[in-house]
Amino acid sequence: IAKEVAKLLEMKAQLGGDEGKHKFVLKTPKGTRDYSPKQMAIRERVFDAIITCFKRHGAEVIDTPVFELKETLTGKYGEDSKLIYDLKDQGGELLSLRYDLTVPFARYLAMNKITNIKRYHIAKVYRRDNPAMTRGRYREFYQCDFDIAGQFDPMIPDAECLKIVHEILSDLQLGDFLIKVNDRRILDGMFAVCGVPDSKFRTICSSVDKLDKMPWEEVRSEMVGEKGLSPEAADRIGDYVQLHGGLDLIERLLQDPKLSQNKLAKEGLGDMKLLFEYLTLFGITGKISFDLSLARGLDYYTGVIFEAVLLQQENDHVEEPVSVGSVAGGGRYDGLVGMFDPKGRKVPCVGVSIGIERIFSILEQRVEASEEKIRTTETQVLVASAQKKLLEERLKLVAELWDAGIKAEVLYKKNPKLLNQLQYCEDTGIPLVAIVGEQELKDGVIKLRVVATREEVNVRRESLVEEIRMRTSQP
Amino acid sequence: IAKEVAKLLEMKAQLGGDEGKHKFVLKTPKGTRDYSPKQMAIRERVFDAIITCFKRHGAEVIDTPVFELKETLTGKYGEDSKLIYDLKDQGGELLSLRYDLTVPFARYLAMNKITNIKRYHIAKVYRRDNPAMTRGRYREFYQCDFDIAGQFDPMIPDAECLKIVHEILSDLQLGDFLIKVNDRRILDGMFAVCGVPDSKFRTICSSVDKLDKMPWEEVRSEMVGEKGLSPEAADRIGDYVQLHGGLDLIERLLQDPKLSQNKLAKEGLGDMKLLFEYLTLFGITGKISFDLSLARGLDYYTGVIFEAVLLQQENDHVEEPVSVGSVAGGGRYDGLVGMFDPKGRKVPCVGVSIGIERIFSILEQRVEASEEKIRTTETQVLVASAQKKLLEERLKLVAELWDAGIKAEVLYKKNPKLLNQLQYCEDTGIPLVAIVGEQELKDGVIKLRVVATREEVNVRRESLVEEIRMRTSQP
Numbered sequence: 001i002a003k004e005v006a007k008l009l010e011m012k013a014q015l016g017g018d019e020g021k022h023k024f025v026l027k028t029p030k031g032t033r034d035y036s037p038k039q040m041a042i043r044e045r046v047f048d049a050i051i052t053c054f055k056r057h058g059a060e061v062i063d064t065p066v067f068e069l070k071e072t073l074t075g076k077y078g079e080d081s082k083l084i085y086d087l088k089d090q091g092g093e094l095l096s097l098r099y100d101l102t103v104p105f106a107r108y109l110a111m112n113k114i115t116n117i118k119r120y121h122i123a124k125v126y127r128r129d130n131p132a133m134t135r136g137r138y139r140e141f142y143q144c145d146f147d148i149a150g151q152f153d154p155m156i157p158d159a160e161c162l163k164i165v166h167e168i169l170s171d172l173q174l175g176d177f178l179i180k181v182n183d184r185r186i187l188d189g190m191f192a193v194c195g196v197p198d199s200k201f202r203t204i205c206s207s208v209d210k211l212d213k214m215p216w217e218e219v220r221s222e223m224v225g226e227k228g229l230s231p232e233a234a235d236r237i238g239d240y241v242q243l244h245g246g247l248d249l250i251e252r253l254l255q256d257p258k259l260s261q262n263k264l265a266k267e268g269l270g271d272m273k274l275l276f277e278y279l280t281l282f283g284i285t286g287k288i289s290f291d292l293s294l295a296r297g298l299d300y301y302t303g304v305i306f307e308a309v310l311l312q313q314e315n316d317h318v319e320e321p322v323s324v325g326s327v328a329g330g331g332r333y334d335g336l337v338g339m340f341d342p343k344g345r346k347v348p349c350v351g352v353s354i355g356i357e358r359i360f361s362i363l364e365q366r367v368e369a370s371e372e373k374i375r376t377t378e379t380q381v382l383v384a385s386a387q388k389k390l391l392e393e394r395l396k397l398v399a400e401l402w403d404a405g406i407k408a409e410v411l412y413k414k415n416p417k418l419l420n421q422l423q424y425c426e427d428t429g430i431p432l433v434a435i436v437g438e439q440e441l442k443d444g445v446i447k448l449r450v451v452a453t454r455e456e457v458n459v460r461r462e463s464l465v466e467e468i469r470m471r472t473s474q475p
Numbered sequence: 476i477a478k479e480v481a482k483l484l485e486m487k488a489q490l491g492g493d494e495g496k497h498k499f500v501l502k503t504p505k506g507t508r509d510y511s512p513k514q515m516a517i518r519e520r521v522f523d524a525i526i527t528c529f530k531r532h533g534a535e536v537i538d539t540p541v542f543e544l545k546e547t548l549t550g551k552y553g554e555d556s557k558l559i560y561d562l563k564d565q566g567g568e569l570l571s572l573r574y575d576l577t578v579p580f581a582r583y584l585a586m587n588k589i590t591n592i593k594r595y596h597i598a599k600v601y602r603r604d605n606p607a608m609t610r611g612r613y614r615e616f617y618q619c620d621f622d623i624a625g626q627f628d629p630m631i632p633d634a635e636c637l638k639i640v641h642e643i644l645s646d647l648q649l650g651d652f653l654i655k656v657n658d659r660r661i662l663d664g665m666f667a668v669c670g671v672p673d674s675k676f677r678t679i680c681s682s683v684d685k686l687d688k689m690p691w692e693e694v695r696s697e698m699v700g701e702k703g704l705s706p707e708a709a710d711r712i713g714d715y716v717q718l719h720g721g722l723d724l725i726e727r728l729l730q731d732p733k734l735s736q737n738k739l740a741k742e743g744l745g746d747m748k749l750l751f752e753y754l755t756l757f758g759i760t761g762k763i764s765f766d767l768s769l770a771r772g773l774d775y776y777t778g779v780i781f782e783a784v785l786l787q788q789e790n791d792h793v794e795e796p797v798s799v800g801s802v803a804g805g806g807r808y809d810g811l812v813g814m815f816d817p818k819g820r821k822v823p824c825v826g827v828s829i830g831i832e833r834i835f836s837i838l839e840q841r842v843e844a845s846e847e848k849i850r851t852t853e854t855q856v857l858v859a860s861a862q863k864k865l866l867e868e869r870l871k872l873v874a875e876l877w878d879a880g881i882k883a884e885v886l887y888k889k890n891p892k893l894l895n896q897l898q899y900c901e902d903t904g905i906p907l908v909a910i911v912g913e914q915e916l917k918d919g920v921i922k923l924r925v926v927a928t929r930e931e932v933n934v935r936r937e938s939l940v941e942e943i944r945m946r947t948s949q950p
Contacts, residue, residue, distance in 0.1 A: 055852070
């Protein structure tokens with residue numbers, strides 16, 4: 001601790017050295033950021049598309065606290081547990097910031113004895129990971145989760161989760177994408193028939209999970225060198241994890257002399273076949289790939305797992321589309337709720353989590369490139385005056401408009417220049433100006449100016465609200 | 476720490492004792508809660524009213540991280556700083572959960588060199604306070620903040636903040652309310668003329684702040700006993716803090732032989748007069764009270780301060796309306812941004828914070844009492860079947876509807892009973908059922924049933940989307 005404090009004091013001195021009284025660092029914590037109004041406008045668009053889709057599929061919404069009892073999160077994330085943010089022990093309970101929305105959801109279900117729900121939850125989660133902010137990897141980031149809990153006939157909710165990913169990624173027009181699908185039971189069956197000892201399943205699974213970032217040779221040497229797997233077993237795994245395809249591959253593996261002898265693998269492959277039949281009915285198999293290299297890091301998955309990746313745009317002249325990173329993932333976790341239930345009662349669950357940071361980065365860059373002007377307010381009219389000493393009249397009029405539900409602003413100056421008021425409308429995209437003047441006040445009218453065309457009309461004060469509504473209603 | 480751990484272990488043993496493998500406590504952290512779908516529906520209504528108002532006044536929106544560097548929060552909250560949640564030192568920066576949205580806003584302005592903005596921010600804040608959850612006091616709670624930053628003519632933005640509080644509390648129909656207004660400069664001037672030493676201003680101000688919860692006699696004895704103020708000074712303060720009124724009181728105090736000699740008090744009273752003139756133009760003075768006992772706890776206020784309280788409903792047969800607690804507060808803080816600027820450049824700010832927890836409690840109780848049925852989903856149609864073996868047809872149809880933007884559900888059963896499907900609609904408020912049957916499939920039609928009236932019509936499949944839209948469009 002002493003070393004850390006010394007380091008911090010040094011940093012402080014460095015950054016605030018020129019001003020004795022301001023010794024602090026003016027920044028957001030590592031791996032976090034603010035959202036400006038313009039960024040918020042883009043973020044709202046993304047949320048809107050996602051929420052619309054979740055509601056289209058009949059989901060309710062819940063919310064949970066940003067922190068949980070530390071023990072609620074313990075033993076749920078495997079090797080990733082070291083990335084959990086803990087709160088300082090200030091007396092009382094030991095708390096941690098939530099690492100995802102899935103474990104709090106499972107805790108919520110067990111606590112309220114809910115055995116059947118379809119819900120979404122959009123909130124920030126926290127991971128003390130190495131941030132790579134240009135690539136959209138943060139320590140504080142949003143997850144948009146949709147989950148179906150309950151005992152149902154196999155693979156119908158699982159198929160709906162994939163349909164949802166497909167709808168959202170299509171709606172957002174992010175370019176080409178691919179949804180990779182696998183099953184934990186197929187992975188475990190594969191490990192078994194390849195000769196991986198039971199005790200090494202989870203850790204070998206973590207190695208396989210790295211295949212999207214590392215070539216097979218490196219993953220193999222991690223398995224053999226660090227994790228003590230026999231080279232023969234590793235090579236057998238290597239043969240399987242290269243496979244990806246559709247119904248044809250599933251059929252082939254169902255005939256595979258080794259896999260077909262393994263109970264778990266057989267179950268997983270049977271369900272995978274059923275899943276692909278439902279996905280065919282949904283008309284989305286074109287973007288789905290059954291991929292034996294997909295492992296997913298989290299400990300709690302028990303069945304189907306999946307991950308959606310954006311493919312590089314075609315205009316980049318590369319021969320084959322390259323993955324530019326995962327934007328959604330999920331799977332089935334039938335045991336998690338039971339871990340919280342005092343009697344261990346299980347509630348089968350399957351769900352999907354959309355990660356918006358990477359999506360947001362792409363859309364933000366696109367907006368920058370297109371020079372599209374994004375409005376960050378919705379103001380319909382600025383109440384202005386051309387002459388001096390009309391502040392009181394402006395305030396009276398703007399209050400009338402507010403009370404009628406019109407989105408209106410007024411400059412906070414006693415005697416602003418008309419030019420400055422018009423400029424403010426240009427800058428912020430306000431379409432109309434309601435100008436009060438002495439003569440107009442006597443005549444009982446307001447001059448309404450259309451900013452874009454400079455057209456001006458006198459409107460009777462009692463008709464002003466209606467006129468503004470008419471001129472600013474969305475077609 | 477050892478003692479705390481022992482205590483926790485004991486608690487664990489107590490609560491999970493009957494089941495060896497489930498030793499944890501199944502709860503949310505102290506002072507926090509989950510929101511169920513029904514509660515979320517009410518919360519969304521409240522947010523909607525608040526956001527609509529903020530947008531009506533031309534505000535942009537920003538977001539900031541849930542934690543800040545610890546030093547960003549240091550020295551901003553006076554005596555309340557002890558309530559800040561710190562994160563555990565896990566290496567790297569020292570972090571704290573935000574205590575309000577105002578200090579992060581000031582940090583954001585200084586960091587981005589913004590001197591002029593009108594923004595809102597709705598987010599959770601954290602205080603290690605003694606929770607009183609039935610009265611709506613939590614350790615994790617929402618603040619809905621609207622602030623105006625920039626150098627403007629006096630009291631125009633301040634008046635708009637009060638107008639906003641008035642609009643929101645009126646819109647939400649929470650019953651009668653009162654907005655108390657004071658000014659830090661009037662308080663400081665009052666302390667000076669009463670003989671409070673400069674060094675005791677802040678601590679005596681904290682005592683005055685307790686007048687809404689304690690009788691004057693107790694506050695007086697805190698001032699004299701704990702804080703070492705002379706009894707004479709305390710009595711002089713006692714005379715002032717009983718005063719409340721409107722423009723008449725302001726005029727009287729401007730003539731007060733002692734206060735009128737104090738520069739700060741005179742400035743404050745002059746601005747208070749201007750504020751009331753603007754509030755008169757806004758037509759809201761009926762619910763505004765200039766109240767010399769209002770102090771507000773936070774250190775950073777420099778000018779106008781205010782607080783809105785709900786008054787007890789008249790039907791409770793009490794003689795005088797009694798305050799049932801604060802639901803909004805705010806004020807001017809012209810020095811806070813300068814505390815973050817490396818060169819100390821000031822950006823004058825004024826803002827309001829709406830606290831929704833208490834409002835939410837009231838609305839939740841009202842919904843419970845009224846037996847109003849709140850829908851927690853927006854599903855327009857359930858795709859059902861009367862016969863067996865039609866799962867595939869149901870899945871095909873529901874995907875067609877989703878792709879057309881219809882909010883649709885299907886039960887996750889291979890062969891659900893029609894009665895169960897209709898019951899599901901009754902339970903969740905789904906207004907329409909699209910029933911697929913073998914004969915209908917042959918005829919190219921779908922049977923559309925209106926749940927409320929039991930009316931059934933055959934609709935050609937290609938017209939189904941339009942028919943559902945027509946029947947579920949809001950009037």
